[in-house]
Amino acid sequence: MKSIWKNYKTDIAYDELMYSEFQSRSVSHSLCQYLNSLKKEDIDKRKIAAELAIMEMGISFTVYSDEGNIDRAWPFDIIPRIIDAREWRIIEKGLKQRLTALNCFISDVYSEQAFIKEGKMPGEIINSSKNFRKECIGMKPSYNVWANICGTDLVRDKDGMMYVLEDNLRVPSGVSYMMENRVITKRVFPELLQDIDILPIDDYPTHLHDMLSSIAPHQNGQVICVVLTPGIYNSAYFEHAYLAQQIGAQLVEGKDLVVNEDDCVYMRTIEGLEKIDVIYRRIDDDFLDPEVFRKDSTLGVRGLMRAWKAGNVALANAPGAGVADDKVVYAYVPEMIRYYLHEEPILPNVPTYLCSNKDDLDYVMEHLAELVVKPANESGGYGMLVGPHATAKEVENFRLIIQKDPRNYIAQPTLAISTAPTLCKGKLEPRHIDLRPFILQGENTFVTAGGLTRVALRKGSLVVNSSQGGGSKDTWIINMEGS
């Protein structure tokens, strides 16, 4: 019988499932064998079944530019991505270490700024960061945790090492898709999930709920928690509704809330005003409170910052937490781990050139066509340059953009990020992937078992963002012990 893996290319980058077209990695052995036992029509049928499930479950995200069609079905690849549990335990430890250090850093930034005073980082970086909120100086959120929910992007380079690409500490999204991907896989490959020992992921909402309750301003009686969404036109609206439903919270919009003279936050209910303790906000700082931040914001709640500073309501993530989401600050995380925790970083950073550094800038300018250049404060894969994939003209344009505002750009070597087999027009082909695990920190710290694997569906593309033609895969952390 002809193998479906025939001519599968593993020389582009490290492949997560295959050593070569003839041999699978031990962790993916059962899956690869199983896929090979299926007829081509069977695989196509499963793909169609998955697409149907996505349509019916209404799993969607929103693309702003698509006029008239605000809902787009979630692009999902049925072939899962697999990681050995032994490797995962190390990554998990590394993620906890990293978020702990980041939270120490944010607390420090809004209090003594010892990290800067001791010369570990130039103060200029903080002062010029657009996510540094001077209104937050002196605040002490519960457990000194500012970033309660973090999505950290990991990539594997050709050496097989996992690197941290960035930390998303503002309003990271994707966790609902991680969970729905598993639901779909259970529908599509029920026989596989029975036989393979895959760590479950559906306890995330329980941990999210516990974390949110743990940061409430009071611990007597029932904690009232809400999810604050910018509304139906936000690209992650599906996720906001999904999470609210999963943790049994109300999904609210700014206009449902009001801050009274007592500096407490209330929601407008059919029984009158009801006091709120915790807000899981999915609105950026800028739009949170027109009294303090953008005056023209209609999404937020007037007086919310007053209520937060008076200690009457908890916000997750805390306003100002985004200061550590800056890609320039990112370069200093290994140093933060050493400084605050007196430990060596478990997960390495990708080498990063800061264009604000004269020496680094010179290097970047010389090697622009080989590097990936990113703006310091964007998300969603916007405004970046992938040197090796850009035209000479695009590279030159970017050169001018960087020179105008060096503080806001960083550069990294173009990694050969790992691939995984992906179903493309009925054939398995390698496509580049990354991984976004989600970390919760409140009273305790929790890491999802795996995370959201995003895949660049276009051949050769390295950009995995869903707004830029990316899709996703189910992520399996497999226990190999005993098998």
Place this chain on the structure above:
Amino acid sequence: MLSRSAERLYWLARYLERTENIARLVSVHMNLLMDLPKGVEMGWRQMILINASEKEFYEKNNVANERNITRFLLADDSYPGSLFSSLSAARENIRTSRELLPDEAWEQVNEMFLFAKSNLETVANRRHRVIFLNEILKGCQRFTGLLSGYMSHNHPYRFILLGRNIERADMTSRILDLASLLLSESRSDELRQYETILWMNILKSLNALLMYRQQMRSRVKGDDVLNFLLLDTNLPRSVGCCIAEISNSISKLPNNDDLTLKLIELQTFVQSIDTRQTTQKQLRTILDGLQNKLGELHGQIADNWFLRTAVE
């Protein structure tokens, strides 16, 4: 419960009920026309009289034939009263209040919407239209069933009941309105012969024929049908029963003081209708009055519980 959520669930239920009613109405009307001889003055035009959409229809169409009217009522997404528009509005409302309902509720409405969207073109064909309408009716029933079986009968559920029953009472009164219009002065002897068939179809459009027979134990007669559909308090689609349901839901909701009086007034109004003593013309006035009162009730519900963003 958030005021905004209460409002969305209420409208979700109204739009779904409307979707179901339109489907039932068109389906029964098709059956009726198949029974009537060719040439009676009964046609598709009555379907647009019933919800006062004649003007809108003629802005887009020249002829009131079966093809145009069914497309207008079922598939026209620019006409807000069409089945597809109602279903789309229902989906939009449930999409923004998913967190209050069982997962299956959203999936059911979404599935139904996707089905309707991809089959809109087929409604022009009579055979396909029957299949289309059956699918929609089944989908609406499944929704009602799974809420009743899976959802706590709590405040959110009560707002769904409120929306459903106001819409239902309104539709029943409109169907009776249509019947009395058809039977008023202008009717010909020929149509009179088919009066029983007409009344039977009215009962069918409200799924009430079997229940009528069991309750009245007589042949189908206009006066009895009217009485049954207005006053019976056990038949789910009779006006009396809808009002009893509304009253029951409201009594369990908070801050309901102002509405209790209004409901008693409405109940008295309905129970005092005596179809044996009224002419067709008087009956139409009474039904108009009933529709207005239901409109006022809606206004009061909105004032009482829904989000009035203008009021700080």
